[in-house]
Amino acid sequence: MAEHSYTSRRELDQYGFHSAVTLFAPLAFILLQAVLPRLWGPLAILDLPLIVVIFFAVARRDPIKGTVTGTLVGLFQDGLTNHPFGVNGIAKGIIGYAAASIGFAVDVENLINRIVLNFGFSLVQSGLLFLITRFLLGDSTIRLLPVHELLRAVCNAAVSIPIFYLLDRFRVRE
Amino acid sequence: MDSFFVRFKNSLVLIVIVLAQAIMLAVQVQRPKDGMVSGAPEGKHTTLLRYWAVSVMSPFERVGHGATFDVRSVWSNYIGLRHTHQQNEALQLEIARLRQEQAAFAEDAAQGRRLQALLAFKQQYITSTVAAQVIGTSGSDTARVLYLDKGSADGLKPDQAVMTPDGIVGKLRDVFPHTAQLLLLSDPTSGAGVVLESTRIRGILRGTANGRVEINNLTADSRIKPGEKVITSGGDQVFPRGLPVGVIESIAPDPLHQPYTAIVIKPDANLSRLEEVLVITGTDAVMPVAAQQDAAIADAAAQENKRAADVVAERLPSVNGDQPDAKPGDPPPPAENVLRGVPGIPNSGLPKEKPAVHPDKYSPGATPPADSLQPGAGPQP
Numbered sequence: 001m002a003e004h005s006y007t008s009r010r011e012l013d014q015y016g017f018h019s020a021v022t023l024f025a026p027l028a029f030i031l032l033q034a035v036l037p038r039l040w041g042p043l044a045i046l047d048l049p050l051i052v053v054i055f056f057a058v059a060r061r062d063p064i065k066g067t068v069t070g071t072l073v074g075l076f077q078d079g080l081t082n083h084p085f086g087v088n089g090i091a092k093g094i095i096g097y098a099a100a101s102i103g104f105a106v107d108v109e110n111l112i113n114r115i116v117l118n119f120g121f122s123l124v125q126s127g128l129l130f131l132i133t134r135f136l137l138g139d140s141t142i143r144l145l146p147v148h149e150l151l152r153a154v155c156n157a158a159v160s161i162p163i164f165y166l167l168d169r170f171r172v173r174e
Numbered sequence: 175m176d177s178f179f180v181r182f183k184n185s186l187v188l189i190v191i192v193l194a195q196a197i198m199l200a201v202q203v204q205r206p207k208d209g210m211v212s213g214a215p216e217g218k219h220t221t222l223l224r225y226w227a228v229s230v231m232s233p234f235e236r237v238g239h240g241a242t243f244d245v246r247s248v249w250s251n252y253i254g255l256r257h258t259h260q261q262n263e264a265l266q267l268e269i270a271r272l273r274q275e276q277a278a279f280a281e282d283a284a285q286g287r288r289l290q291a292l293l294a295f296k297q298q299y300i301t302s303t304v305a306a307q308v309i310g311t312s313g314s315d316t317a318r319v320l321y322l323d324k325g326s327a328d329g330l331k332p333d334q335a336v337m338t339p340d341g342i343v344g345k346l347r348d349v350f351p352h353t354a355q356l357l358l359l360s361d362p363t364s365g366a367g368v369v370l371e372s373t374r375i376r377g378i379l380r381g382t383a384n385g386r387v388e389i390n391n392l393t394a395d396s397r398i399k400p401g402e403k404v405i406t407s408g409g410d411q412v413f414p415r416g417l418p419v420g421v422i423e424s425i426a427p428d429p430l431h432q433p434y435t436a437i438v439i440k441p442d443a444n445l446s447r448l449e450e451v452l453v454i455t456g457t458d459a460v461m462p463v464a465a466q467q468d469a470a471i472a473d474a475a476a477q478e479n480k481r482a483a484d485v486v487a488e489r490l491p492s493v494n495g496d497q498p499d500a501k502p503g504d505p506p507p508p509a510e511n512v513l514r515g516v517p518g519i520p521n522s523g524l525p526k527e528k529p530a531v532h533p534d535k536y537s538p539g540a541t542p543p544a545d546s547l548q549p550g551a552g553p554q555p
Contacts, residue, residue, distance in 0.1 A: 044314060047314075077314070080313055082361065143384075148384070
């Protein structure tokens with residue numbers, strides 16, 4: 001039988017969510033991501049589904065759940081684009097796994113940590129998408145735009161703060 | 175062995191999921207000849223998966239679009255009518271000017287049609303369109319895709335051209351029963367055959383990763399200048415020939431594809447603010463009936479204008495009164511009382527001055543020449 005000390009981070013901070021929140025929160029943010037750029041084109045730089053994946057992964061601290069959530073959200077996003085299925089699925093699956101693993105090591109309640117996590121994972125996702133498109137799809141025309149990706153990471157980190165506080169309200173301690 | 179799977183359970187799950195998706199990618203992607211991902215529609219199974227994703231989203235997008243449309247309608251129909259009267263007057267003037275232009279162009283158009291008929295030229299006329307509204311986007315700036323509120327139930331099919339009154343915007347990719355995917359010109363997988371309007375140089379238009387529209391298959395040519403209009407060539411079998419695309423914004427050497435140049439095009443249609451579009455659902459080699467009627471009216475107006483000009487020319491006897499054999503359009507004869515104009519000397523072609531009836535010291539020619547005058551001398555008697 002596995003033993004946890006009373007003060008272990010897993011025992012103290014592992015959260016769960018109501019199944020409706022688990023289902024509808026990612027859908028709501030995917031929908032918002034699809035609608036916002038129609039109102040103002042530059043909002044396409046955001047990646048709200050990525051923020052949701054990071055939130056659920058670090059809150060649950062379960063790499064398998066993080067991987068599955070990230071993959072499903074990514075595949076759904078692929079369905080709305082003209083990319084083949086799996087581009088966002090692979091990238092967000094890896095992000096979900098990594099976020100859940102890092103969630104054990106850092107205090108994810110801390111505002112600075114949240115900003116750094118979102119900024120860093122946004123950059124990692126940009127790199128993963130570039131690698132997948134360039135090498136798995138063999139698209140030699142793809143270019144990595146460093147300044148654009150940095151800007152995307154900054155925007156995602158800024159937007160993640162209110163989204164994390166909003167989703168915090170739906171957490172249930174396990 | 176059992177402990178291995180338990181110990182590395184998380185990593186193994188990740189590897190299996192990633193591998194499964196990599197295989198799924200390999201199955202979906204058919205590598206085209208030019209090494210780029212194709213913008214063409216996909217296979218049946220992939221389309222089905224995409225259909226599920228779109229089916230979940232599109233009802234919410236329709237509701238959201240309907241709500242914003244209602245708010246905008248209230249604004250535009252009631253609140254935003256402050257300058258309508260001035261706009262109406264300006265539009266009336268514009269219509270009058272365009273009618274004059276139309277009459278002037280009608281003869282050229284008729285001549286063009288006659289020449290096309292002589293050369294057995296296959297012109298494609300747009301015979302039917304379907305108006306559609308944009309209800310959503312892909313949500314990603316790497317996939318420049320929009321969703322329309324019309325689908326196969328409304329007669330839409332993949333690869334049909336989409337335009338606005340300003341110019342072309344893209345083509346349909348996947349078409350579902352009540353929704354269609356519009357691939358914008360600015361998407362990297364998009365393409366269109368174009369021709370530069372004045373130089374008639376043909377090129378291929380492509381989107382770039384940063385959302386620009388470029389022609390990048392042409393080598394440097396001094397005839398290509400910024401500001402030149404770009405129209406569709408019709409060679410891609412998607413866009414009918416002669417539709418406006420945009421104007422050349424800049425020309426620069428393409429460092430990644432030497433010796434080609436990157437010719438950046440500014441699209442005539444605002445691709446980032448599309449609300450309503452027209453899907454071209456039918457083209458024909460024969461001009462549609464409505465267009466034929468318009469052309470006939472314009473022809474008649476042009477003929478009427480020409481007849482009126484001839485009548486006016488015939489009824490002006492003073493112009494050619496002293497030359498009964500003169501015809502309209504002949505140059506006027508040189509007049510005896512008109513000085514011959516000297517190039518470079520202003521007013522040299524003005525009429526001769528008539529002699530004064532009562533000449534005095536102020537009359538032209540009464541002043542003595544300057545070399546006959548003495549400094550300090552008083553006025554001559």
